[in-house]
Amino acid sequence: MKVGLLRVQGALVALPVDVLREVVPLPERFDALPTAAPGLVGAVLLRESVLPVLDLAALSGTSAPGSARETAMGVVVLVHDGRALGLLVDSVHDVVTLDPAALQPVAAGERRLFTAAFVRPGTAEVGTLLDPAAVFGVPGVLAMTTVRDPGDGPVARTGDGELDPAHLVVRCTSAGGGDVLLAVDVADVQTTLPSLSPRPSQLSSPSCLGVTDHGGVRLPVLDPLALLGLAPADRSVAWQALLVRSERGLLALVFAEALDIVRVAPSARSATPPSRGLAATAVQGVARLPQGPAFVLDVPTLLADPEVSALASLNTGPGTAAAAGSAGSAGAGALAASPPLDPVVLFRARGTVTAPLHQVDGVVSFPADPVPWIGGSSELGALVTEHDVVPLLDLSELLGRGRLADPTAGVVLLVRPPAADPDAPPRRVGLVVEGLSDIERPVWREDLGEAAAEERAPLVRTGSATGPLLACVDLHALAEPHVRTAGGTGRSVATTGRRV
Structure with missing residues (x-):
């Protein structure tokens, strides 16, 4: 079973993902409700609806009423049997899969909130599984009724009797002023960030808006509209983000507003019009929803895209130490183990090559309509951007x-x-x-003298102390002669390549 992991006053708590709706910022105050119930702290206004909020620690008797407010970072919205309420949480963690056979049942009691204990996968930390029905059944707790259009009919179920997947519907505002709705399976969403201000990075591009820090990890921020070939997101709009996880790491997908969680039946999806690029495979169809037509986004397919997968590997912790390599391996010379080495980008150019990440100013697809390059010799033409005209060179050819x-x-x-x-x-x-193949922090780098550096690129080892040795090329040195040629003062690019 898939569960979302939360932390409540230091305790690890799990909830089934199908009851998790979103995370909203902690309000400055909670409004009073005309009722009393264990753990009820008040209410907040959520999109013109009143949402009661519970302090789970006070409800379970593990802390004094009001103490959770001191450590809480937000409110997790739960939806169960057509009703909604909020829980105070310190933090939101991963979505993980728990083996039902490994759950240790908790003895039934008069007011049992937790049904089982478990060990968090990959760690020795113990957590407890919260029973949504028990939370909503606490006497005196008001729960907001979630409204469904009567014309929608009964809740759709799949052919095997299972409920259709719950999807989070978000609104994205494009730079052209139009809105695009996306529907994302809640099982693919780790959490949501209520506010986001990405910082520029070396890989900033039309689809990568920069990076942000979350849980001590630096992760890339992507524009789903640009990834799908639509008009990019409006940068003047306050952004929120969905955090999605691939095998390589976390990614943040920006949006403007979370609208609702709905169950999207396959019969409610229309086929998408013919498209190119990532949209042709990552969009499962257009869902007819009360909020309007929404693109149903296939997150696993999106994350499997080579460029997106490579960006997911950018997850690094500030100051993360690199492991030291073996100085005697492959005749590598003196190896640097400390301080941590700068990250490198791995790419394929008739074989795997690396380059310093800071030398990459952006990553874009090959243009569908390159223009001729009249400033020098470039058989591939040039890419026209908003700011400049960029000559295109075959890096594999430059490397010999x-x-x-x-x-x-x-x-x-x-x-x-x-x-x-x-x-x-x-x-x-x-x-x-x-x-692109990956973005990693080398575990060591070959230390070459100036004479040796003139003959070949230095070698780096990435991934582990037993990883392959890869050439680390100087992209600035390879590109600089062509910049000179563009100005009419330099030598031909074809004579500057170094075989590696």
Whole structure:
């Protein structure tokens, strides 16, 4: 069974994911309700509806009433049997799968809130499974009634009798002023962030808006509209975010407002119009919902996209130490183990190659309509952006590895070499590769002298102390001659490649 993990006054608590709706910020105050019940702290206004809020610790008798407010960070909204209420929580953690056979039942009592104990997967921490029916059944607790359009008919069920998957419906506002609704299976959402202000990063691009910190981890922030080939999100709108997890790490998908949780039956989905790129596989259809038509987003397919998967690997903790490698391996010379090495991006260019992450100014798809490059020799043409015209180069060819079989199927690493003249306009070069593989912090890097560095790229080891040795190329050095050529003062790019 899939459960969401919460923390309430230090205790680990699990709830079935189908009752978790969203997380809302802690209000400055709770409004009084004309009733008294154990643990009831008051109510908040949620989208013009009154939401009663419970202090679970006070309800279970593990703390004094009111003490949870001192540590709580927000309110988790629960929905059960057409009713909704909120729980004060310190934090929201992962969505995990618990083996029902491994649950240890709790003896029944007069007022049993928890049905079982469990051990958190991957750790030795003990948690308890909260019974939603017991929470909603506490005498005196008011619960908000969730409204469903009478014309919707009965709640849809799948062919095997199971309820159709619950989907969180969010509204995204595009830069053009229009709204797009997305429906995301709640089982694919780890949590929601009620507010988000991403910081710029080296991989900022039309689809990657920067990074944010969550739970001590730095993770990329993506624009789902741009990923699907739609008009990008309006940057003047206050953003919230869905946190989704892939095998490689967490990602934040921005949206403007969470509207509701609904059950989306397959029969309620219309086929999507013919599309290209990621939208062709990551959109399961258009759902006809009371809030309007919504694109049903297939999160696992979205996360399996090579570029998105590579960005998910950016999850790093500030100051995370890298493991030290073995100094005698592969004749690597002196190896640096401390301080932590800067992250590198791994990409495919007729073989796997790495480069310093800070040298990558952005990552975009190969343009559908490149223009001829008249500032120098570039057989692939140029990419036109809002700010500049970027010549496109085959990085594999620059490295002496031969040409890519199909550059148009690859991605473009945007590189901005430092300008000798600080007053000169910035110039970027687009280095075309087959695709991104990963973003990692090396466990060590080869320390080469200047003479050796002129002959070949230094080697790095990523992933583990037994990981492969990979060349770490200097993208700035590879791109700089072409920038000079663009200005009419440099030498040909074809003579500057170094075989690695």
